[in-house]
Amino acid sequence: MTVIGTDRLRELVAGLVRIPSPTGDERALAEHIAAELGGRVQPLGERQANAVARLRGDGTGPDLMLYAPIDTMTAVDERDLPPEGPEPAPEIEGDLVTGPGAGNPKGHAACVMAAFETIRDSGVRLKGDVIAAFGAGGMPDRGGQGVGCSFLLEQGYHPDYAVIAKPGWSASHEEVGLAWFEVTVRGHHTYVGSRHRLPYDNAIASAAEVVLAIETWAEDYTVRHTSGQVAPQAIVGAIEGGWWRMPAFTPAACRFLVDVRLSPRDTPAQVKREFLTLVHGLGAEAEMVLSIPGTSTDPGSPVVRAAVGAFERLDGHHVPQEGMSGATDANILRSRGVPTVRVGMPKVAGITDFALGMNTVDVREMARLTELLVMIASEVAG
Known part of the structure; x- marks a missing residue:
C-alpha cells in the first residue's frame, strides 16, 4: 500500500x-x-x-x-x-x-x-x-x-x-486525567489610606503564600503518584483578585485555579481529599469544579x-x-x-x-x- x-x-x-x-x-x-x-x-x-x-x-x-x-x-x-x-x-x-x-x-x-x-x-x-x-x-x-x-x-x-x-x-x-480546583483565600476589603488605621488582611498577599505552598506540594505529589506511563503534574494556572482600575483597594477574596493531573490508579475523589486537606491546612477554601478520571x-x-x-x-x-x-x-x-x-x-x-x-x-x-x-x-x- x-x-x-x-x-x-x-x-x-x-x-x-x-x-x-x-x-x-x-x-x-x-x-x-x-x-x-x-x-x-x-x-x-x-x-x-x-x-x-x-x-x-x-x-x-x-x-x-x-x-x-x-x-x-x-x-x-x-x-x-x-x-x-x-x-x-x-x-x-x-x-x-x-x-x-x-x-x-x-x-x-x-x-x-x-x-x-x-x-x-x-x-x-x-x-x-x-x-x-x-x-x-x-x-x-x-x-x-x-x-x-x-x-x-x-x-x-x-x-x-x-x-x-x-x-x-x-x-x-x-494517560492522566485531571481535576480543577477553585481555591478561595479570604481577607479584608480595605483602602490603602486606611492600612495603618484598620485591621489589615490582604487576600492577595495571603493568596501568594498559598500559591507557593501548592506549587511546592505539587512537586511531592508528582513523586508519590508516578507509576506506569504517567507522572501526574499540578500547576496554579489562573488567578484573580482586586480591580485593575483601582488598585488603592484590596479585595475581600482572591481566587485561583489549580489543575491537578490524575493517575489512572487514583480517583478524582481520592485526589480531592488530599488537595482539600492541604488547602484547609493553609487557611483557604477549595472546591473541585471539574474532574475527568485517568x-x-x-x-x-x-x-x-x-x-x-x-x-x-x-x-x-x-x-x-x-x-x-x-x-x-x-x-x-x-x-x-x-x-x-x-x-x-x-x-x-x-x-x-x-x-x-x-x-x-x-x-x-x-x-x-x-x-x-x-x-x-x-x-x-x-
Missing part, C-alpha cells in the same frame, strides 16, 4: 492551518475536512462541529476509529489572540510548516486524513470499518474537555477500537499490540513513553468502553519553546506517522 507523499501532507496541513478553529468555533474547519474526505459534518451547535468519514468493511472484523481533535487554544477576545494575529497563514520552509496549531493538533489531524485517503485509494478490502473522526472541543478549556468526542460516540460512531493521534513517538496505552487500556488489547508491532516494523523496536502528564480525548474514548492507543509525532528537533512546538510540524515525521496509522488500521480492520 503506497503511503501519501510529503507534498500532499504539506498541502493537507497547510489547508488546516489556514482555517481558525479555536475551541467552540471549529465548524468551518470541520466542513473543510469533510469536503476533503467526502465525509460529513456533525454539528454540535451553530459554530461548533465534528467531521467524520467512514470506509465500510464487510462486517466480519472489528471497526477502528482513527481520531484527532481539531480545536486550538481559544481566543476569547483580541487580547487572547496569538502573536500571528487573527488571520492564520502557514509558513512553509522546506520540510517545516509553521502556523497556529500546525504541530498540535492540526499536523496530527492531517496525518489521520492522509491515512484515510491512503486506505481508501488502495482499494483494499476491509473486514471492519475504518472511521476517520475529527473532534471539536478537545482542548482543556471550559468549552472543551472532549465534548466533540463524546458526541461522536453518542451519535452512532462507536468503534471496537480507537487510535488517537497526539504528540509522542510511542504507543501509549494510558484511563488505561490493557496492553494486551489488539489495538495496542498492533501499534507496538507497527513501531517495531518501522523502527526495529518500540520505546515505551514514560513520565507523561498530558490528557487527551483518549480518556473520553476509554471511559465510553473503547480500547484506545495513542500515537503521534516526536517533537521537532531543536525546538524547546512550548508555543513554537505546538505550531510547527515536520512533514517527514508526518509521513512516518501516516505510515504507522495505515499499518495499525490494516492490522486491526484489514
Whole structure:
C-alpha cells in the first residue's frame, strides 16, 4: 500500500492551518475536512462541529476509529489572540510548516486524513470499518474537555477500537486525567489610606503564600503518584483578585485555579481529599469544579499490540513513553468502553519553546506517522 507523499501532507496541513478553529468555533474547519474526505459534518451547535468519514468493511472484523481533535487554544477576545494575529497563514520552509496549531493538533489531524485517503485509494478490502473522526472541543478549556468526542460516540460512531493521534513517538496505552480546583483565600476589603488605621488582611498577599505552598506540594505529589506511563503534574494556572482600575483597594477574596493531573490508579475523589486537606491546612477554601478520571487500556488489547508491532516494523523496536502528564480525548474514548492507543509525532528537533512546538510540524515525521496509522488500521480492520 503506497503511503501519501510529503507534498500532499504539506498541502493537507497547510489547508488546516489556514482555517481558525479555536475551541467552540471549529465548524468551518470541520466542513473543510469533510469536503476533503467526502465525509460529513456533525454539528454540535451553530459554530461548533465534528467531521467524520467512514470506509465500510464487510462486517466480519472489528471497526477502528482513527481520531484527532481539531480545536486550538481559544481566543476569547483580541487580547487572547496569538502573536500571528487573527488571520492564520502557514509558513512553509522546506520540510517545516509553521502556523497556529500546525504541530498540535492540526499536523496530527492531517496525518489521520492522509491515512484515510491512503486506505481508501488502495482499494483494499476491509473486514471492519475504518472511521476517520475529527473532534471539536478537545482542548482543556471550559468549552472543551472532549465534548466533540463524546458526541461522536453518542451519535452512532462507536468503534471496537480507537487510535488517537497526539504528540509522542510511542504507543501509549494510558494517560492522566485531571481535576480543577477553585481555591478561595479570604481577607479584608480595605483602602490603602486606611492600612495603618484598620485591621489589615490582604487576600492577595495571603493568596501568594498559598500559591507557593501548592506549587511546592505539587512537586511531592508528582513523586508519590508516578507509576506506569504517567507522572501526574499540578500547576496554579489562573488567578484573580482586586480591580485593575483601582488598585488603592484590596479585595475581600482572591481566587485561583489549580489543575491537578490524575493517575489512572487514583480517583478524582481520592485526589480531592488530599488537595482539600492541604488547602484547609493553609487557611483557604477549595472546591473541585471539574474532574475527568485517568484511563488505561490493557496492553494486551489488539489495538495496542498492533501499534507496538507497527513501531517495531518501522523502527526495529518500540520505546515505551514514560513520565507523561498530558490528557487527551483518549480518556473520553476509554471511559465510553473503547480500547484506545495513542500515537503521534516526536517533537521537532531543536525546538524547546512550548508555543513554537505546538505550531510547527515536520512533514517527514508526518509521513512516518501516516505510515504507522495505515499499518495499525490494516492490522486491526484489514
